[in-house]
Amino acid sequence: MNSYPQAATIAGIDSGGGAGVNADVKTMQERHVFSATIIVAVTAQNTLGVQDFEPVSIKLINEQFKSLADDLNIRACKTGMLADAAHVHAVAQNLQRYDFGPYTLDPVMVAKGGAHLLSDDAIATVRDELIPLATVVTPNLPETEALTGGKIESEADMQAAGHTLQQLGAKNVVVKGGHGANSQTSSDFVLLENGRSFWLSTPRIATKNTHGTGDTFASCITAELAKGKSVEAAIRLAKAFIQAAIADGIDVGHGHGPTNHWAFRKVVQTDAKD
Template identity: 55%
Template structure:
Protein backbone atom coordinates (compact mmCIF):
# COMPACT_ATOMS: atom_id res chain seq x y z
CA UNK A 1 0.00 0.00 0.00
CA UNK A 2 2.86 2.40 0.80
CA UNK A 3 5.26 1.38 -1.96
CA UNK A 4 4.61 4.49 -4.04
CA UNK A 5 6.78 7.55 -3.38
CA UNK A 6 4.67 10.19 -1.65
CA UNK A 7 5.25 13.92 -1.12
CA UNK A 8 3.35 16.72 0.61
CA UNK A 9 2.76 20.35 -0.28
CA UNK A 10 1.66 22.81 2.39
CA UNK A 11 0.54 25.79 0.36
CA UNK A 12 -2.11 28.18 -0.85
CA UNK A 13 -4.75 27.65 -3.51
CA UNK A 14 -4.80 28.86 -7.10
CA UNK A 15 -8.16 28.62 -8.81
CA UNK A 16 -6.38 29.50 -12.05
CA UNK A 17 -4.42 26.27 -11.81
CA UNK A 18 -0.95 27.61 -12.59
CA UNK A 19 0.59 28.21 -9.17
CA UNK A 20 0.31 27.20 -5.54
CA UNK A 21 -1.01 23.81 -4.56
CA UNK A 22 -2.27 23.06 -8.06
CA UNK A 23 1.16 23.62 -9.63
CA UNK A 24 2.78 21.50 -6.92
CA UNK A 25 0.45 18.55 -7.44
CA UNK A 26 0.80 18.71 -11.22
CA UNK A 27 4.59 18.70 -10.86
CA UNK A 28 4.58 15.81 -8.40
CA UNK A 29 2.45 13.83 -10.85
CA UNK A 30 4.76 14.58 -13.78
CA UNK A 31 7.75 13.42 -11.71
CA UNK A 32 5.99 10.14 -10.82
CA UNK A 33 5.40 11.04 -7.18
CA UNK A 34 2.03 10.76 -5.46
CA UNK A 35 1.09 14.20 -4.18
CA UNK A 36 -0.77 15.06 -0.99
CA UNK A 37 -1.69 18.56 0.17
CA UNK A 38 -2.55 20.79 3.10
CA UNK A 39 -4.28 24.08 2.33
CA UNK A 40 -3.16 27.16 4.29
CA UNK A 41 -4.86 30.05 2.51
CA UNK A 42 -7.32 30.80 -0.26
CA UNK A 43 -6.16 33.55 -2.61
CA UNK A 44 -8.78 34.65 -5.11
CA UNK A 45 -6.69 34.69 -8.26
CA UNK A 46 -6.38 34.00 -11.94
CA UNK A 47 -3.69 34.83 -14.50
CA UNK A 48 -4.56 38.52 -14.19
CA UNK A 49 -3.74 38.66 -10.50
CA UNK A 50 -4.86 38.24 -6.90
CA UNK A 51 -7.90 40.18 -5.74
CA UNK A 52 -8.22 38.90 -2.17
CA UNK A 53 -6.78 36.37 0.28
CA UNK A 54 -8.58 34.39 2.96
CA UNK A 55 -6.52 32.44 5.48
CA UNK A 56 -7.91 29.20 6.86
CA UNK A 57 -8.70 28.71 10.56
CA UNK A 58 -5.72 27.40 12.49
CA UNK A 59 -7.66 24.32 13.62
CA UNK A 60 -8.45 23.45 10.01
CA UNK A 61 -4.77 23.61 9.04
CA UNK A 62 -3.65 21.56 12.03
CA UNK A 63 -6.29 18.90 11.43
CA UNK A 64 -5.21 18.59 7.80
CA UNK A 65 -1.61 18.04 8.89
CA UNK A 66 -2.62 15.43 11.43
CA UNK A 67 -4.77 13.67 8.83
CA UNK A 68 -1.86 13.40 6.37
CA UNK A 69 0.53 12.19 9.07
CA UNK A 70 -1.99 9.57 10.18
CA UNK A 71 -2.34 7.92 6.79
CA UNK A 72 0.56 8.59 4.40
CA UNK A 73 4.27 7.84 4.27
CA UNK A 74 5.66 11.21 3.22
CA UNK A 75 9.21 11.14 1.85
CA UNK A 76 9.61 14.90 1.29
CA UNK A 77 7.56 18.02 2.02
CA UNK A 78 7.50 21.57 0.71
CA UNK A 79 5.97 24.75 2.02
CA UNK A 80 4.65 27.48 -0.23
CA UNK A 81 2.30 30.29 0.73
CA UNK A 82 1.91 30.46 4.52
CA UNK A 83 0.56 34.04 4.66
CA UNK A 84 0.65 34.79 8.41
CA UNK A 85 3.10 34.45 11.29
CA UNK A 86 0.61 32.27 13.13
CA UNK A 87 0.29 29.79 10.24
CA UNK A 88 4.07 29.75 9.77
CA UNK A 89 4.63 28.98 13.46
CA UNK A 90 1.97 26.27 13.45
CA UNK A 91 3.42 24.53 10.40
CA UNK A 92 6.97 24.77 11.77
CA UNK A 93 5.94 23.33 15.13
CA UNK A 94 4.23 20.41 13.44
CA UNK A 95 7.15 19.70 11.11
CA UNK A 96 9.59 19.53 14.02
CA UNK A 97 8.05 16.22 15.08
CA UNK A 98 6.56 14.88 11.84
CA UNK A 99 8.63 12.30 9.98
CA UNK A 100 8.07 13.82 6.56
CA UNK A 101 11.60 13.67 5.15
CA UNK A 102 13.54 16.68 3.82
CA UNK A 103 11.78 20.05 3.88
CA UNK A 104 11.89 22.40 0.89
CA UNK A 105 10.90 25.97 1.75
CA UNK A 106 9.66 28.21 -1.05
CA UNK A 107 9.38 31.55 0.78
CA UNK A 108 6.41 32.82 -1.24
CA UNK A 109 6.00 36.55 -0.60
CA UNK A 110 4.60 38.46 -3.57
CA UNK A 111 2.30 37.41 -6.42
CA UNK A 112 3.14 38.34 -10.02
CA UNK A 113 0.44 41.01 -9.72
CA UNK A 114 2.18 42.55 -6.71
CA UNK A 115 -0.32 41.31 -4.12
CA UNK A 116 1.27 40.24 -0.81
CA UNK A 117 1.15 36.49 -0.20
CA UNK A 118 3.13 36.74 3.04
CA UNK A 119 2.33 39.42 5.57
CA UNK A 120 5.24 41.60 6.69
CA UNK A 121 4.72 40.36 10.23
CA UNK A 122 5.33 36.78 9.06
CA UNK A 123 8.79 37.32 7.56
CA UNK A 124 10.49 37.03 10.94
CA UNK A 125 8.56 33.82 11.66
CA UNK A 126 9.84 32.35 8.40
CA UNK A 127 13.41 33.26 9.36
CA UNK A 128 13.21 32.09 12.97
CA UNK A 129 10.76 29.18 12.82
CA UNK A 130 10.96 27.68 9.33
CA UNK A 131 14.44 28.23 7.87
CA UNK A 132 16.19 26.29 10.67
CA UNK A 133 14.15 23.25 9.56
CA UNK A 134 14.79 23.68 5.84
CA UNK A 135 16.86 21.18 3.90
CA UNK A 136 16.54 23.42 0.84
CA UNK A 137 15.23 26.98 0.56
CA UNK A 138 14.50 28.55 -2.83
CA UNK A 139 14.10 32.35 -2.71
CA UNK A 140 14.19 34.46 -5.85
CA UNK A 141 16.28 37.62 -5.71
CA UNK A 142 13.54 39.90 -4.24
CA UNK A 143 12.71 37.27 -1.60
CA UNK A 144 16.38 36.86 -0.74
CA UNK A 145 16.62 40.63 -0.38
CA UNK A 146 13.75 40.61 2.11
CA UNK A 147 15.24 37.73 4.09
CA UNK A 148 18.70 39.28 4.30
CA UNK A 149 17.96 43.02 4.17
CA UNK A 150 20.61 43.43 1.48
CA UNK A 151 20.39 44.58 -2.16
CA UNK A 152 21.29 41.93 -4.72
CA UNK A 153 22.40 43.00 -8.19
CA UNK A 154 25.39 40.74 -8.92
CA UNK A 155 26.36 37.09 -8.74
CA UNK A 156 28.73 37.86 -5.88
CA UNK A 157 25.85 39.40 -3.93
CA UNK A 158 23.74 36.30 -4.63
CA UNK A 159 26.43 34.18 -3.00
CA UNK A 160 26.68 36.51 0.01
CA UNK A 161 22.91 36.43 0.45
CA UNK A 162 22.92 32.65 0.17
CA UNK A 163 25.55 32.34 2.89
CA UNK A 164 23.58 34.68 5.14
CA UNK A 165 20.41 32.63 4.63
CA UNK A 166 22.42 29.49 5.35
CA UNK A 167 23.47 31.05 8.64
CA UNK A 168 19.77 31.31 9.52
CA UNK A 169 19.68 27.52 9.58
CA UNK A 170 18.83 26.38 6.05
CA UNK A 171 21.19 23.62 4.94
CA UNK A 172 21.12 24.26 1.18
CA UNK A 173 20.14 27.51 -0.53
CA UNK A 174 19.06 28.26 -4.08
CA UNK A 175 18.96 31.96 -4.98
CA UNK A 176 17.10 32.27 -8.27
CA UNK A 177 18.28 34.98 -10.66
CA UNK A 178 15.50 34.48 -13.19
CA UNK A 179 14.03 37.65 -14.64
CA UNK A 180 15.31 39.74 -11.73
CA UNK A 181 18.92 40.00 -12.96
CA UNK A 182 20.09 41.02 -16.39
CA UNK A 183 21.84 38.84 -18.96
CA UNK A 184 21.13 36.42 -21.78
CA UNK A 185 20.94 33.52 -19.32
CA UNK A 186 18.80 32.89 -16.28
CA UNK A 187 21.35 32.06 -13.58
CA UNK A 188 20.53 30.35 -10.30
CA UNK A 189 23.03 29.98 -7.48
CA UNK A 190 23.06 26.76 -5.45
CA UNK A 191 24.92 26.92 -2.15
CA UNK A 192 25.38 23.41 -0.81
CA UNK A 193 25.56 22.44 2.84
CA UNK A 194 29.33 21.97 2.60
CA UNK A 195 29.80 25.54 1.35
CA UNK A 196 30.30 24.60 -2.29
CA UNK A 197 28.73 26.96 -4.85
CA UNK A 198 27.21 25.68 -8.09
CA UNK A 199 25.68 27.74 -10.89
CA UNK A 200 22.77 26.55 -12.99
CA UNK A 201 22.17 28.22 -16.35
CA UNK A 202 19.16 28.41 -18.60
CA UNK A 203 18.43 30.47 -21.69
CA UNK A 204 16.35 33.52 -20.83
CA UNK A 205 12.93 33.30 -22.50
CA UNK A 206 11.03 36.41 -23.59
CA UNK A 207 7.56 35.57 -22.29
CA UNK A 208 4.97 36.85 -19.85
CA UNK A 209 3.77 33.32 -19.12
CA UNK A 210 5.74 32.64 -15.96
CA UNK A 211 2.90 32.29 -13.45
CA UNK A 212 3.80 29.65 -10.88
CA UNK A 213 7.45 29.20 -11.83
CA UNK A 214 8.69 29.34 -8.23
CA UNK A 215 6.08 26.86 -7.02
CA UNK A 216 6.83 24.48 -9.88
CA UNK A 217 10.60 24.68 -9.42
CA UNK A 218 10.48 23.96 -5.69
CA UNK A 219 7.89 21.21 -6.17
CA UNK A 220 10.17 19.46 -8.64
CA UNK A 221 13.05 19.63 -6.15
CA UNK A 222 10.73 18.12 -3.52
CA UNK A 223 9.69 15.28 -5.82
CA UNK A 224 13.28 14.41 -6.70
CA UNK A 225 14.35 14.46 -3.04
CA UNK A 226 11.40 12.21 -2.20
CA UNK A 227 12.75 9.69 -4.72
CA UNK A 228 16.13 9.75 -3.01
CA UNK A 229 18.19 11.98 -5.28
CA UNK A 230 20.85 14.32 -3.92
CA UNK A 231 20.29 18.06 -3.59
CA UNK A 232 22.48 18.78 -6.60
CA UNK A 233 20.66 16.18 -8.71
CA UNK A 234 17.25 17.42 -7.55
CA UNK A 235 18.00 21.08 -8.25
CA UNK A 236 19.57 20.28 -11.63
CA UNK A 237 16.48 18.33 -12.68
CA UNK A 238 14.22 21.11 -11.40
CA UNK A 239 16.15 23.69 -13.42
CA UNK A 240 15.74 21.63 -16.59
CA UNK A 241 12.08 20.98 -15.77
CA UNK A 242 11.16 24.65 -15.30
CA UNK A 243 13.24 25.67 -18.32
CA UNK A 244 11.20 23.31 -20.50
CA UNK A 245 7.95 24.44 -18.86
CA UNK A 246 8.68 28.08 -19.71
CA UNK A 247 10.04 27.45 -23.22
CA UNK A 248 7.02 25.35 -24.22
CA UNK A 249 4.52 27.70 -22.62
CA UNK A 250 0.76 27.61 -22.66
CA UNK A 251 -1.69 30.17 -23.99
CA UNK A 252 -4.14 30.20 -21.08
CA UNK A 253 -5.89 33.20 -19.54
CA UNK A 254 -5.49 36.89 -20.27
CA UNK A 255 -2.67 37.82 -17.91
CA UNK A 256 0.60 36.17 -16.86
CA UNK A 257 -0.13 32.69 -18.11
CA UNK A 258 1.06 29.43 -16.54
CA UNK A 259 4.01 27.31 -17.48
CA UNK A 260 3.59 23.95 -19.20
CA UNK A 261 3.89 21.26 -16.56
CA UNK A 262 4.07 18.41 -19.07
CA UNK A 263 6.70 19.99 -21.33
CA UNK A 264 9.65 18.17 -19.73
CA UNK A 265 8.08 14.85 -20.72
CA UNK A 266 8.73 15.83 -24.35
CA UNK A 267 12.37 16.61 -23.55
CA UNK A 268 12.89 13.26 -21.85
CA UNK A 269 11.20 11.47 -24.76
CA UNK A 270 13.24 13.47 -27.33
CA UNK A 271 10.05 14.76 -28.93
Protein backbone atom coordinates in the same frame (compact mmCIF):
# COMPACT_ATOMS: atom_id res chain seq x y z
CA MET B 1 -0.11 -2.42 -7.44
CA ASN B 2 2.65 0.12 -7.97
CA SER B 3 4.17 1.76 -4.90
CA TYR B 4 5.14 5.36 -5.60
CA PRO B 5 6.89 7.82 -3.28
CA GLN B 6 4.56 10.21 -1.45
CA ALA B 7 5.19 13.91 -0.88
CA ALA B 8 3.19 16.78 0.60
CA THR B 9 2.68 20.37 -0.44
CA ILE B 10 1.75 22.86 2.27
CA ALA B 11 0.50 26.05 0.65
CA GLY B 12 -2.43 27.96 -0.82
CA ILE B 13 -4.76 26.98 -3.64
CA ASP B 14 -4.64 29.03 -6.86
CA SER B 15 -8.15 29.16 -8.32
CA GLY B 16 -6.57 30.03 -11.68
CA GLY B 17 -4.68 26.73 -11.63
CA GLY B 18 -1.18 27.96 -12.46
CA ALA B 19 0.57 28.33 -9.11
CA GLY B 20 0.40 27.23 -5.49
CA VAL B 21 -0.86 23.79 -4.57
CA ASN B 22 -2.23 23.38 -8.10
CA ALA B 23 1.23 23.71 -9.68
CA ASP B 24 2.76 21.51 -6.99
CA VAL B 25 0.37 18.62 -7.55
CA LYS B 26 0.80 18.78 -11.35
CA THR B 27 4.58 18.86 -11.07
CA MET B 28 4.82 15.99 -8.60
CA GLN B 29 2.46 13.92 -10.72
CA GLU B 30 4.69 14.49 -13.75
CA ARG B 31 7.67 13.28 -11.71
CA HIS B 32 5.77 10.10 -10.71
CA VAL B 33 5.32 11.12 -7.09
CA PHE B 34 1.98 10.99 -5.28
CA SER B 35 1.13 14.42 -3.90
CA ALA B 36 -0.84 14.98 -0.71
CA THR B 37 -1.94 18.49 0.24
CA ILE B 38 -2.20 20.65 3.33
CA ILE B 39 -4.18 23.75 2.43
CA VAL B 40 -3.14 26.90 4.29
CA ALA B 41 -5.13 29.45 2.28
CA VAL B 42 -7.66 29.75 -0.53
CA THR B 43 -7.26 32.44 -3.18
CA ALA B 44 -9.52 34.11 -5.71
CA GLN B 45 -6.88 34.35 -8.42
CA ASN B 46 -6.34 34.24 -12.17
CA THR B 47 -3.59 35.16 -14.62
CA LEU B 48 -4.37 38.85 -14.10
CA GLY B 49 -3.64 38.78 -10.37
CA VAL B 50 -4.92 37.88 -6.91
CA GLN B 51 -8.33 39.37 -6.22
CA ASP B 52 -8.65 38.04 -2.67
CA PHE B 53 -7.46 35.30 -0.34
CA GLU B 54 -8.43 33.87 2.99
CA PRO B 55 -6.39 31.63 5.32
CA VAL B 56 -7.98 28.46 6.65
CA SER B 57 -8.18 28.00 10.41
CA ILE B 58 -5.07 26.90 12.27
CA LYS B 59 -7.14 24.12 13.82
CA LEU B 60 -7.83 22.73 10.35
CA ILE B 61 -4.16 23.03 9.38
CA ASN B 62 -3.23 21.01 12.46
CA GLU B 63 -5.85 18.39 11.60
CA GLN B 64 -4.57 18.12 8.02
CA PHE B 65 -1.04 17.46 9.24
CA LYS B 66 -2.33 14.80 11.64
CA SER B 67 -4.45 13.16 8.95
CA LEU B 68 -1.46 12.73 6.65
CA ALA B 69 0.83 11.56 9.44
CA ASP B 70 -1.72 8.97 10.62
CA ASP B 71 -2.10 7.31 7.23
CA LEU B 72 0.46 8.25 4.57
CA ASN B 73 4.20 7.74 4.22
CA ILE B 74 5.32 11.27 3.37
CA ARG B 75 8.95 11.15 2.22
CA ALA B 76 9.44 14.86 1.43
CA CYS B 77 7.47 18.08 1.74
CA LYS B 78 7.48 21.72 0.68
CA THR B 79 5.85 24.95 1.74
CA GLY B 80 4.66 27.83 -0.40
CA MET B 81 2.14 30.57 0.43
CA LEU B 82 1.63 30.68 4.20
CA ALA B 83 -0.34 33.95 4.60
CA ASP B 84 0.71 35.42 7.97
CA ALA B 85 2.90 34.98 11.03
CA ALA B 86 0.39 32.87 12.96
CA HIS B 87 0.05 30.41 10.09
CA VAL B 88 3.82 30.28 9.51
CA HIS B 89 4.27 29.48 13.20
CA ALA B 90 1.62 26.75 13.08
CA VAL B 91 3.28 25.14 10.07
CA ALA B 92 6.70 25.30 11.76
CA GLN B 93 5.32 23.58 14.85
CA ASN B 94 3.79 20.81 12.77
CA LEU B 95 6.95 20.28 10.74
CA GLN B 96 8.73 19.65 14.03
CA ARG B 97 5.93 17.43 15.33
CA TYR B 98 5.79 15.13 12.30
CA ASP B 99 8.59 13.61 10.21
CA PHE B 100 7.73 14.44 6.62
CA GLY B 101 11.27 13.93 5.33
CA PRO B 102 13.44 16.54 3.58
CA TYR B 103 11.76 19.95 3.58
CA THR B 104 11.92 22.49 0.73
CA LEU B 105 11.05 26.06 1.70
CA ASP B 106 9.77 28.28 -1.10
CA PRO B 107 9.27 31.59 0.76
CA VAL B 108 6.39 32.90 -1.36
CA MET B 109 5.86 36.60 -0.64
CA VAL B 110 4.49 38.32 -3.73
CA ALA B 111 2.37 36.95 -6.60
CA LYS B 112 3.38 37.47 -10.23
CA GLY B 113 0.85 40.31 -10.56
CA GLY B 114 2.24 42.11 -7.51
CA ALA B 115 -0.21 41.07 -4.77
CA HIS B 116 1.38 40.44 -1.37
CA LEU B 117 0.82 36.84 -0.24
CA LEU B 118 2.83 37.02 2.98
CA SER B 119 2.31 39.71 5.62
CA ASP B 120 5.32 41.78 6.66
CA ASP B 121 5.35 40.40 10.20
CA ALA B 122 5.47 36.88 8.82
CA ILE B 123 8.81 37.40 7.07
CA ALA B 124 10.66 37.37 10.39
CA THR B 125 8.79 34.21 11.39
CA VAL B 126 9.84 32.50 8.16
CA ARG B 127 13.43 33.56 8.80
CA ASP B 128 13.49 32.51 12.45
CA GLU B 129 11.28 29.39 12.46
CA LEU B 130 11.23 27.85 8.98
CA ILE B 131 14.70 28.48 7.56
CA PRO B 132 16.38 26.45 10.35
CA LEU B 133 14.15 23.49 9.44
CA ALA B 134 14.78 23.65 5.70
CA THR B 135 16.73 21.08 3.75
CA VAL B 136 16.56 23.43 0.75
CA VAL B 137 15.45 27.07 0.58
CA THR B 138 14.63 28.55 -2.85
CA PRO B 139 14.05 32.33 -2.68
CA ASN B 140 14.00 34.63 -5.70
CA LEU B 141 15.94 37.89 -5.51
CA PRO B 142 13.24 40.05 -3.85
CA GLU B 143 12.55 37.27 -1.33
CA THR B 144 16.27 36.90 -0.66
CA GLU B 145 16.56 40.63 0.01
CA ALA B 146 13.61 40.51 2.42
CA LEU B 147 15.03 37.53 4.32
CA THR B 148 18.63 38.77 4.53
CA GLY B 149 18.07 42.52 4.72
CA GLY B 150 20.65 43.19 2.01
CA LYS B 151 20.39 44.62 -1.49
CA ILE B 152 21.26 42.27 -4.36
CA GLU B 153 22.73 43.98 -7.40
CA SER B 154 25.39 41.54 -8.56
CA GLU B 155 26.38 37.89 -8.61
CA ALA B 156 28.69 38.58 -5.69
CA ASP B 157 25.67 39.83 -3.74
CA MET B 158 23.81 36.62 -4.58
CA GLN B 159 26.69 34.55 -3.29
CA ALA B 160 26.92 36.57 -0.07
CA ALA B 161 23.17 36.24 0.45
CA GLY B 162 23.37 32.49 -0.05
CA HIS B 163 25.94 32.23 2.72
CA THR B 164 23.78 34.44 4.96
CA LEU B 165 20.78 32.15 4.45
CA GLN B 166 22.93 29.16 5.28
CA GLN B 167 24.12 30.90 8.43
CA LEU B 168 20.46 31.39 9.37
CA GLY B 169 20.11 27.60 9.38
CA ALA B 170 19.20 26.42 5.88
CA LYS B 171 21.23 23.38 4.87
CA ASN B 172 21.16 24.01 1.11
CA VAL B 173 20.33 27.27 -0.67
CA VAL B 174 19.24 28.18 -4.19
CA VAL B 175 19.21 31.94 -4.78
CA LYS B 176 17.17 32.20 -7.97
CA GLY B 177 18.24 34.84 -10.46
CA GLY B 178 15.13 35.09 -12.59
CA HIS B 179 14.53 38.67 -11.44
CA GLY B 180 18.08 39.68 -12.39
CA ALA B 181 19.01 42.29 -14.97
CA ASN B 182 20.80 39.96 -17.41
CA SER B 183 18.62 39.83 -20.53
CA GLN B 184 20.35 36.78 -22.01
CA THR B 185 20.53 34.24 -19.19
CA SER B 186 18.86 33.36 -15.90
CA SER B 187 21.45 32.23 -13.36
CA ASP B 188 20.83 30.63 -9.96
CA PHE B 189 23.46 30.41 -7.23
CA VAL B 190 23.49 27.06 -5.44
CA LEU B 191 25.22 26.58 -2.08
CA LEU B 192 25.25 23.04 -0.70
CA GLU B 193 25.47 21.84 2.88
CA ASN B 194 29.03 20.56 2.33
CA GLY B 195 30.19 24.05 1.34
CA ARG B 196 30.38 23.37 -2.39
CA SER B 197 28.76 25.96 -4.62
CA PHE B 198 28.01 26.38 -8.32
CA TRP B 199 25.88 28.32 -10.79
CA LEU B 200 23.02 26.97 -12.90
CA SER B 201 22.39 29.11 -15.98
CA THR B 202 19.80 28.77 -18.74
CA PRO B 203 18.88 31.02 -21.67
CA ARG B 204 16.28 33.61 -20.74
CA ILE B 205 13.01 33.10 -22.62
CA ALA B 206 10.99 36.11 -23.78
CA THR B 207 7.53 35.34 -22.38
CA LYS B 208 5.05 36.70 -19.87
CA ASN B 209 3.80 33.19 -19.08
CA THR B 210 5.83 32.51 -15.96
CA HIS B 211 3.09 32.27 -13.35
CA GLY B 212 3.95 29.60 -10.80
CA THR B 213 7.61 29.13 -11.77
CA GLY B 214 8.81 29.21 -8.16
CA ASP B 215 6.21 26.71 -7.01
CA THR B 216 7.00 24.40 -9.91
CA PHE B 217 10.75 24.55 -9.30
CA ALA B 218 10.44 23.85 -5.57
CA SER B 219 7.89 21.08 -5.99
CA CYS B 220 10.10 19.35 -8.55
CA ILE B 221 12.98 19.42 -6.04
CA THR B 222 10.61 17.97 -3.44
CA ALA B 223 9.48 15.17 -5.75
CA GLU B 224 13.05 14.15 -6.50
CA LEU B 225 13.97 14.20 -2.81
CA ALA B 226 10.97 11.96 -2.13
CA LYS B 227 12.50 9.46 -4.55
CA GLY B 228 15.73 9.51 -2.58
CA LYS B 229 17.75 11.61 -5.04
CA SER B 230 20.59 13.75 -3.73
CA VAL B 231 19.94 17.44 -3.15
CA GLU B 232 22.25 18.40 -6.02
CA ALA B 233 20.58 15.98 -8.43
CA ALA B 234 17.14 17.23 -7.39
CA ILE B 235 18.11 20.88 -7.94
CA ARG B 236 19.68 20.21 -11.32
CA LEU B 237 16.67 18.27 -12.58
CA ALA B 238 14.27 20.94 -11.27
CA LYS B 239 16.18 23.60 -13.20
CA ALA B 240 15.80 21.56 -16.41
CA PHE B 241 12.13 20.92 -15.62
CA ILE B 242 11.21 24.59 -15.15
CA GLN B 243 13.23 25.61 -18.21
CA ALA B 244 11.21 23.18 -20.33
CA ALA B 245 7.95 24.30 -18.72
CA ILE B 246 8.65 27.93 -19.66
CA ALA B 247 10.14 27.24 -23.10
CA ASP B 248 7.24 25.10 -24.34
CA GLY B 249 4.54 27.48 -23.20
CA ILE B 250 0.76 27.23 -23.22
CA ASP B 251 -1.81 29.98 -23.76
CA VAL B 252 -4.12 30.35 -20.76
CA GLY B 253 -5.78 33.59 -19.66
CA HIS B 254 -5.02 37.20 -20.51
CA GLY B 255 -2.24 38.05 -18.07
CA HIS B 256 0.79 36.20 -16.70
CA GLY B 257 -0.10 32.71 -17.91
CA PRO B 258 1.06 29.45 -16.33
CA THR B 259 3.99 27.30 -17.33
CA ASN B 260 3.51 24.00 -19.15
CA HIS B 261 3.84 21.29 -16.52
CA TRP B 262 3.87 18.42 -19.01
CA ALA B 263 6.57 19.91 -21.28
CA PHE B 264 9.43 18.02 -19.62
CA ARG B 265 7.79 14.75 -20.64
CA LYS B 266 8.47 15.63 -24.27
CA VAL B 267 12.08 16.60 -23.48
CA VAL B 268 12.70 13.21 -21.86
CA GLN B 269 11.10 11.40 -24.81
CA THR B 270 13.27 13.36 -27.25
CA ASP B 271 16.39 12.55 -25.26
CA ALA B 272 15.46 8.87 -25.23
CA LYS B 273 15.13 8.84 -29.02
CA ASP B 274 18.54 10.46 -29.40
